[in-house]
Amino acid sequence: MCGIVGYVGDKEAAPVLIKGLKRLEYRGYDSAGIAVLGRAGLEIRKSKGALKKLEERIAGELGEGALDGSMGIGHTRWATHGEPSDINSHPHTDVSGKIAVVHNGIIENHAKLKSRLIEHGADFRSETDTEVIAHLINFYYEGDILQAVIRAMKRLEGSYALGIICGNNPDRIIAVRKESPLVVGTGKGENLIASDVPALLEYTRDVYYLDDREIAVLYRDRIEFYNEEGERRLKESHHIKWDAAAAEKSGYEHFMIKEIHEQPKALRDTLRARIKTGDTNINLEEIGFDASWAKMERVIIAACGTAWHAGVIGKYAFEKFARVHTEAEIASEYRYRNPIFNPKDIFLIISQSGETADTLAAMRLAKKGGARIIAITNVVGSTLAREADLVMYTLAGPEIAVASTKAFTTQLMCIYLISLQLGRLRETIGDTELTDHIEALKRLPEQAERILSEKENIQRFASLQFNKSKVFYMGRLFDYAASLESALKLKEISYTHSEAFAAGELKHGPIALVDDTTLVTALCTQPALFDKMGSNIKEVKARFAATAVITYEDVDYFDKTADQVFRIPRTLDSLSPILTVIPCQLYAYYCSVLRGLDPDKPRNLAKSVTVE
Numbered sequence: 001m002c003g004i005v006g007y008v009g010d011k012e013a014a015p016v017l018i019k020g021l022k023r024l025e026y027r028g029y030d031s032a033g034i035a036v037l038g039r040a041g042l043e044i045r046k047s048k049g050a051l052k053k054l055e056e057r058i059a060g061e062l063g064e065g066a067l068d069g070s071m072g073i074g075h076t077r078w079a080t081h082g083e084p085s086d087i088n089s090h091p092h093t094d095v096s097g098k099i100a101v102v103h104n105g106i107i108e109n110h111a112k113l114k115s116r117l118i119e120h121g122a123d124f125r126s127e128t129d130t131e132v133i134a135h136l137i138n139f140y141y142e143g144d145i146l147q148a149v150i151r152a153m154k155r156l157e158g159s160y161a162l163g164i165i166c167g168n169n170p171d172r173i174i175a176v177r178k179e180s181p182l183v184v185g186t187g188k189g190e191n192l193i194a195s196d197v198p199a200l201l202e203y204t205r206d207v208y209y210l211d212d213r214e215i216a217v218l219y220r221d222r223i224e225f226y227n228e229e230g231e232r233r234l235k236e237s238h239h240i241k242w243d244a245a246a247a248e249k250s251g252y253e254h255f256m257i258k259e260i261h262e263q264p265k266a267l268r269d270t271l272r273a274r275i276k277t278g279d280t281n282i283n284l285e286e287i288g289f290d291a292s293w294a295k296m297e298r299v300i301i302a303a304c305g306t307a308w309h310a311g312v313i314g315k316y317a318f319e320k321f322a323r324v325h326t327e328a329e330i331a332s333e334y335r336y337r338n339p340i341f342n343p344k345d346i347f348l349i350i351s352q353s354g355e356t357a358d359t360l361a362a363m364r365l366a367k368k369g370g371a372r373i374i375a376i377t378n379v380v381g382s383t384l385a386r387e388a389d390l391v392m393y394t395l396a397g398p399e400i401a402v403a404s405t406k407a408f409t410t411q412l413m414c415i416y417l418i419s420l421q422l423g424r425l426r427e428t429i430g431d432t433e434l435t436d437h438i439e440a441l442k443r444l445p446e447q448a449e450r451i452l453s454e455k456e457n458i459q460r461f462a463s464l465q466f467n468k469s470k471v472f473y474m475g476r477l478f479d480y481a482a483s484l485e486s487a488l489k490l491k492e493i494s495y496t497h498s499e500a501f502a503a504g505e506l507k508h509g510p511i512a513l514v515d516d517t518t519l520v521t522a523l524c525t526q527p528a529l530f531d532k533m534g535s536n537i538k539e540v541k542a543r544f545a546a547t548a549v550i551t552y553e554d555v556d557y558f559d560k561t562a563d564q565v566f567r568i569p570r571t572l573d574s575l576s577p578i579l580t581v582i583p584c585q586l587y588a589y590y591c592s593v594l595r596g597l598d599p600d601k602p603r604n605l606a607k608s609v610t611v612e
């Protein structure tokens with residue numbers, strides 16, 4: 001959701017900025033722009049639509065004397081205030097045209113600020129909240145851009161990551177963030193900013209994660225950090241270990257299918273970090289999950305979207321293994337609900353990006369209420385990781401496709417490890433049951449590989465069904481939770497009307513929707529409930545729906561009932577979502593491609609939802 005880049009160094013800035021913005025395309029955007037500071041002063045180019053349009057617009061100018069500076073900022077915009085248009089695209093400037101700003105986030109008091117600034121002579125051109133920032137900085141500008149930004153920050157309410165350049169201070173970029181992600185990269189004779197690490201990797205692997213309200217001033221040869229009072233701060237850099245190739249398509253047609261295929265490795269890496277080869281002990285002491293957590297009386301899981309679906313599975317897992325009361329909460333609901341806290345609550349927050357606005361708000365609320373916070377996230381140095389009491393990373397590598405796949409299955413792996421370990425500490429799971437589950441977890445990466453090796457079966461099925469107007473997923477217990485995720489995947493990238501039902505709820509309403517235009521896919525991995533699922537499948541068949549079942553390879557129970565049966569390797573019932581979701585991810589992917597869509601960039605969606 002909005003992408004920011006900035007460059008100061010020896011290279012021509014414009015191509016570096018465009019390249020960086022390309023790396024951030026996955027975040028979702030509807031327009032793009034850059035500002036370059038060079039011999040001709042501050043020059044701005046922006047364009048509604050794909051980055052390619054902007055690229056074409058400036059291609060003819062490069063080398064002709066225009067846009068020839070070695071410092072600049074760039075932005076991909078995901079419209080919040082004002083429609084996608086050239087004029088609303090960033091960068092935005094002040095009246096004098098000397099200060100340019102790119103912004104990710106929302107300025108909540110922009111209307112109030114705007115009318116005050118108009119009284120002081122500001123002339124607004126766009127409908128954006130961002131433009132007030134440029135005018136406000138200009139209002140406070142007395143020759144030192146850093147001081148003007150510090151004064152402006154005190155007036156801004158809401159969330160922001162900002163890249164700012166000023167024609168009167170042409171050797172520096174100011175970067176600042178509050179509740180929106182921004183990373184600073186430091187290279188040799190060049191320094192950069194970006195919303196996310198992939199945009200920096202071509203130039204450096206050494207990065208600084210800005211804290212909330214922290215300011216970085218980037219010069220060609222150094223970076224200075226300040227707090228909001230303007231006091232210098234020392235900061236440690238982090239070295240990014242993952243390969244730049246991890247953020248490339250590596251021969252796959254789309255990031256999504258690449259990331260689906262990366263799941264066996266991602267699962268293996270996430271597991272091996274906590275259970276050494278040949279060992280049967282889960283080692284979570286290293287991340288601080290010690291015996292003290294066993295005394296906690298309740299687990300509250302909060303997350304959004306796919307991560308919330310992982311949380312629903314987490315609810316079942318914590319209750320089963322650790323016999324602890326557990327709730328899975330939608331973060332955007334939770335934050336406004338005046339919830340009841342207890343210092344004996346474990347608050348488990350799940351977020352791939354670690355930057356989702358609602359998820360962070362729920363965490364901060366729980367922290368205030370005295371809960372102990374565990375974060376499961378994929379992004380080292382993210383806000384979530386920095387603010388939680390304890391962090392367990394999913395070692396999935398960068399997830400670029402908007403539709404989450406490997407982040408989800410690795411989140412599940414973390415949930416199983418924590419819930420099993422909590423069960424061991426609380427003595428609610430026996431040694432044999434624990435060992436069986438650990439052995440079963442170890443088999444999952446290879447089992448995921450086997451499912452992927454048979455992906456053609458799913459592709460063939462999708463080629464017959466991709467035009468179905470309604471697709472429903474149903475299941476019970478762990479299968480219901482996996483159905484939620486399967487339905488979301490399909491709707492977000494193929495735009496098919498798709499829903500998930502707890503199979504027992506079918507007769508309480510959803511069956512009214514079932515007719516001969518419907519495909520119902522039943523997830524059936526809970527043997528104690530096979531009879532019930534069999535009846536549900538017959539009920540939808542009697543209403544002329546096409547039916548498919550996903551079940552274990554040694555189960556023939558549904559062969560005569562369903563039109564199509566897909567088989568997955570046998571695992572323990574509570575671990576099955578990691579496997580059942582893979583054919584559903586593949587199905588969603590193939591439907592999207594067969595419908596002529598781009599699964600990596602679904603309409604209206606952004607990878608990281610950093611505003612409400």
Ligand code: F6R
Pocket residue numbers: 304305306307308350351352353354355356359402403404405488489492607608609
């Ligand atoms: C769906 C998807 C979203 C995210 C949700 C939370 O494929 O990716 O539903 O799961 O926006 O994002 P994170 O996990 O970054 O907090």
